[in-house]
Amino acid sequence: MKIETLRWFNDRLEMIDQRILPAAFEYLSYYSAASVAEGIRSMVVRGAPAIGVAAAYGVALEALRLSEEPSTLRSFDKLRTGGAQGERTEFDKGMEEGFTVLAASRPTAVNLFWALQRMRKVWVSVATQTPQQVAQRLLAEAHEILAEDIRINKAMGANGAALLKDGARVLTHCNAGALATAGWGTALGVFRSAVEAGKKISVIADETRPFLQGARLTAWEMVQENIPVTLITDNMAGHLMAHGEVDAVVVGTDRVAANGDVANKIGTYMVAVLAKRHNIPFYVACPLSTIDLNIATGADIPIEERSVDEVKGFRDNHWAAQGVKIRNPAFDVTPAELVTGLITEKGVILQPDVQGIRKLMAG
Template sequence: MSNPVKIEPLSWQQETTGFLRLIDQTRLPTELVEIDCRSVEQVWTAIKRLSVRGAPAIGVAAAYGVCIGAAETTRQSVDQAKQQAHAAADYLATSRPTAVNLFWALDRMRQVIDRDGFDQTDAFLEALLAEARAIHQQDRDTCHAIGRNGAPLIAAAKNVLTHCNAGALATAEYGTALAVIYSAHDSGQSLHVFADETRPLLQGARLTAWELQQHGVPVTVICDSMAACVMKEGRVDAVIVGADRIAANGDACNKIGTYGLSVLAKHHNIPFYVAAPCSTFDLTLASGDLIPIEQRADYEISEAFGKRTVPEGVDVYNPAFDVAPAELITAIITDRGVIDPVDEANVRRVVQDAS
């Protein structure tokens, strides 16, 4: 077994007046390039343009973005720093609407902002950075817990299909869906992964295949429309995906194409698993019908990677996500345990126990 390469998609540099360093995921797999975000606007842009992506990683990046915003003006009072931090949080919340971890992390940062008792600006900035680092570390721990909890579910699997990228690049480390695969692989299980290329931006082909290769996990990329054929041929033992928001009833919102996979898996009697931290659940929404779906720009389809493939003047519909209904999900793997069967009672039992 080859030694896996540790992937760190984002990191904080220096101390309270530092900056956020990110792997620019738009440049993978051909170039491994890091970018430094020294302003709130740069963090917002990195999230919006998918330089950093994946619900947990977006949340961590946004938390550090608040730290940057609070410290952008020198020689300021505590009240001024708090005003800047609030403004940064509000601005970062507009970057992407679907990933609930973004709002969860920003709410945690707001709790620090609203805390009394800071006599000096430096103490306030240190408290903000400590909270952002705690969010970062919690996500690392969460990912490894998801891996441990999910690995037994695929113990008999030899071939697993996944969609988009729910690995280390989408989190602080290790991943959600891929954490389950990594845990199984690292324990010695012989495992092969089919990675949907995930149109229109090819996160599966560009990112999932790249990091599985780095980790030493055998991987085969297929285009999205091949999934049904591969299942019919008996090549898939389980499907496992991540999520950007999960409703109270267990409906799971993930990258566009996930709903189709859940239908196909049900038809072919293949277990369909969703892996996500408890912070990805939104218990204020009764069902997935209420999850806001981000609409992305037309050019991502019509001019993907700089080449026009759609005639000028033709309309494009580009929702970034769809929703797999709870009744098609075999189990949801969380950091606090496995939700099986997937229904509101079990969701609330596991998730509320985590709060």
């Protein structure tokens, strides 16, 4: 099954509503930067690469929306025919607001900011053109970012597949599959590539509390493709490792610091510590766009705190005691010393550190 997490359809962005999977499958439509930002914030779309692609389309949608407003066009025509030097058009003001609302949607996933920076660079390069021309150029860039993400994921998948032996039982945490990207996936892309290469791979999926991305999304993806998958609760991983039932761990990430520290879904750090204790390789699959050289260590990565309602229960079913204090950090940081290797589209960095990361990024 080809999973199109995001798609451009009838002049709008459509995204799979991942909040309702696997009970229902539905696309939601988006027409503006603000609506895409809300889709990111509310977890309609999640996963760092997918968030980046969604943000790129959010910028393009805002440009398309503004280019169709009469006041925007009047403002542009007035400036072009003799407005005051340095005056900004309504189109420019609206675009800045669009960038701002998208940047505020989720703080941890660096691909969001990478995509916005790339879209801004394109916007600046065509700023003297008409709003309609700018909008079409931005839309073309969003299309390219989506296609590029799939190409990168497949290259990353091939690099990671070479690390897994035939018959490997691989544990993963959260969902780093097609649903977390434009398609194919990062960690799950490694599994897909290994199967495509003829290896018999079986997957162990952590449930991933509190939003259950492993139970709802990873398990669903693997079932769709007939890749053997076993679902466990988050606190079962150590038991399986101790009994020799896990051969490797492969996860995704939302941001990698310059020194190789990795921010991923809450609970990843515990899995990495357990893997180290049991001498099991712990790999992180990530496109180079997820590596943030501006962040020195994991201690500097902003960690999103989400609503306490997600911990009280799931959807309308609440089981927590009334009045209890709740914390809900959405991510944790795994130190580089616990990472066996970073799997990227350019190759694998074993025992990642500042020098190895910079060398690969520059290559």
